[in-house]
Amino acid sequence: MSFEKPVVVIDNGSYNIKAGFSCDNHPVAMFRTVVGRPSYLNGGYGREYYDVHIGDEAVAKIDELDLNQPIVNGRIVHWDNMERIWHYLFYKELKVAPEDRSMMLACSAVSSMDEKLKCCEIIFETLNIPALCIQSQAVLSLYGSGYSTGISVDLGYDTADVCPVYEGGLIRYAHMQTNYAGAQFANFFKESLAEKNYHDFGIRTPEILEGMKRYLYITQDISMSRKDYKRIYTLPSGEKIDIGYEAFMGAEMIFQPRVIMGPNVNVIALQEAIVTAAMKCDADLRSELYEAVVLCGGMSMIPGLSTRLATEVEEITHKPVNILMTSEAYAVAWLGGATFAGMPASKQMWVTKKQYKDYGAKIVKNKFM
Missing domain, CATH: 3.90.640.10 (ATPase, substrate binding domain, subdomain 4)
Structure with missing residues (x-):
């Protein structure tokens, strides 16, 4: 596996996508995760030539375009458009050849194995990436904050995920969603x-x-x-x-x-979701989890959120809680990806193009469970 050049780190977000190089401390590119096609086509794509607009350029021309969000509720639902966005990132934003760079991809905590397999298919077979690592945004947000154990609280555009993480591993059965983002x-x-x-x-x-x-x-x-x-x-x-x-x-x-x-609303209070997620974990872990409650995602930057959240959680648990918040919470998962990509111990978690060609879905399932 060749890592002679800095790894490309991409954080797939439902609202914004962030991308850059592992040697940097901030994303090089950040724009809306949307693809726009001319509205006069009325969905009849492919019958005539037309320009496709991506990201903020598409949003600026909303009067003329039909916009599509390829990521909905943390899941990729339109693969052709997702492929276009990745292609645009490499050639237009980062200005590097994809076959020349390994890639770290941050995905949602709800991403299924089928989705990861499809990502590998496009990334290896279409973009010709030499090596790939897929990690959960929740795990990477902990790394981006300097921890490997804690609770990731990701308040994004269409999902609000509360995910306990232990020693760099996502505790999937304890994952909670508040349904309010x-x-x-x-x-x-x-x-x-x-x-x-x-x-x-x-x-x-x-x-x-x-x-x-x-x-x-x-x-x-x-x-x-x-x-x-x-x-x-x-x-x-x-x-x-x-x-x-x-x-x-x-x-x-x-x-x-x-x-x-109202009492019947299908929304869970954020402090209740955090405590419930922690309670689903082993009792011996809970105090350690509360030592690093990491706020990330664009909506986590609401003024006053971290102070109020600490008060609310402590009133329930009667234990001290350490809420970690930065002024660039929207990029914490990306920063974690850059950090993770540079760790020597992480190299065993990558899949090379040759391994994918030789072992297919088996190697992907073994590495990216």
Whole structure:
């Protein structure tokens, strides 16, 4: 296996994809995980020549394109578009030949073995990558924070995963999902504003809702003055609206979903998901798991989240909890991939193109379980 050149590290995200080299301390490329095709085709692709737009370029031309997200709820659902994005990453963003670089791929905790096999098929047979390693984003987020044991709390666009990790291994049976992530924040904003007669912002509605999510915040004891409560958002038209209620209540649902949305809602409070995940593990591990609760994903950067989460978990467990949070939580899993790729001990967990050709699915299952 040749690692003469820095490994390409790719973190597949439902909303953003991050990519770069293992020698760097930050992704070189980061853009929306979307592929856009001309809307006038009406889905009839292949009958005539057309341009395909990827990432932020596609989002900028949303008026003219039909956008497709190849990753939904952490799973790859459109393989042709995923292949296009990987190809675009190598040739347009990173400007390296894929057959010249080994690749570290960070995937979701819910990725199945069939999905990993399909990734290997495309990466080895189409992109001609010489060596590949697939690791869970949860495991890599721990490495990116300097730990190999702890609990990864990944608050992403359409999934919120709580995954205990022990000595670099994912404890799959203890995996929990809260069912409340970035997409649900946007839905809450949309429904709440519709009640105020802000029914539709046009084709740019998703972009506007994403902008509003930046106003989310969490308080320590949910008591505050009306002055502090107000949040003003300026629409593209120039109109200013108060989204203070949405900014406060949307984030508060992370901790009190049943109080706000009703007792039958299919959402688990984040602190309950963390404690439940830890309780599913051996009793001897729990204190060690609580020593490194790593927040990652774009939605984990909501102001006040880490402080409030520590309080909520400690009230349940009556034990100290160490919540780890960085200003670049969106890139923690990628950084973990870069760290992992540079570890000499990790080399035994890679699959080479020759091994894949000789042993096929068997070697993939042995390495990437």
